[in-house]
Amino acid sequence: MSSKVNIKDIIYGHLATMSKVDGGWSWYDFLTFCFVPVAFSTASIIMGFSLNKDVSSLLVNFGAIFTALLLSVLVLVYDQESKLDERYQRDAELKRPIDEFYSAKKKLLDELYYNISFSILSSLALIATCFAFSMADSFVEPKASSLSLPIILSKLVFTPIAVFVTVNLLLTIVMIVKRLHSLLRPK
Template sequence: MSNKLDISRIISHHNSTIQDSEGVPLAWDYFILYLLPILLVLLWVSSGAELSNNLATIIVTAASIFSGLMLNLLVLVNEKRAKITNPSTDDPRFERKYNEIKAIEETYYNISFTILTSITSVFLCILFIAMKGITIDQIELNIVLSALTKLIGAALLSVTLTTIGMLLMILKRSFSLFTDISSSD
């Protein structure tokens, strides 16, 4: 894959933020962000429900808006990080500044990952809507197409639920970043 299209660093940096201060992965956070959306979608699919074109259209609209908003937030976080100088160990506020820089960088990684999940949602929505509009006369191919469309719909819902979880995580991190810095000055 071209280096310009390689997203593996975005994913690995994001995953590195889902751990405690000692670097131990937080199983509960992994469950909420990754496994819970899959379990909810499996429950939804097993109930016989199907994704409609209207819901897919709403998801593509929301994901597109959130992609743009997250890009703007990414710029703001980047500007905030650029304004903070790396603290020296002699600085009495070293730990506070170090934690602030770390929180800003982790928020940056989470925002980048959320942009990625939003773009994935948009792509899956377009694919889902396009495939839902295809009709084939051959029954065997129609069954395969229907199953593939349902699979894409399930993946779309899972990615969308993950995006919602990430938006909540970013909101909490941004809020904590602001309130922790404000209260310590």
């Protein structure tokens, strides 16, 4: 795969943020960000839910809007990191006390970078899933049986993937908002 589209570093970086403050692996984070979306996806299959054009359109709009918003938040994170580094260097040059929370803030900004980048990729995956659903849905004939390949793909492939990505994206966005709140709130 071309290094220009290789996203494994972003995915690994995002997974690495699922850790405790002391650096150990957090099973609660893993359960929250993996098991909960899988549970919703499984429930969508059991309940027979299937994407339709309206829901697919809504998810595409959701993904597109959040991609744009998250790109602007990524710029904010970069700006905050630059300001933090400048303040650290200025304090070091002037022999002033260094912010005792510098390393914690720096780590939080790095994790935010990976979380936001992962959310942008998730939004793009959601849009691609809805596009694939629309392509498969265009092959469904009006009087097709419930066992036609496009309907099976919709119910057993595209719908669970869309549900998984949507739930995971929502949880990740909540995590990003919480981290931004912690970082930017007035003290």
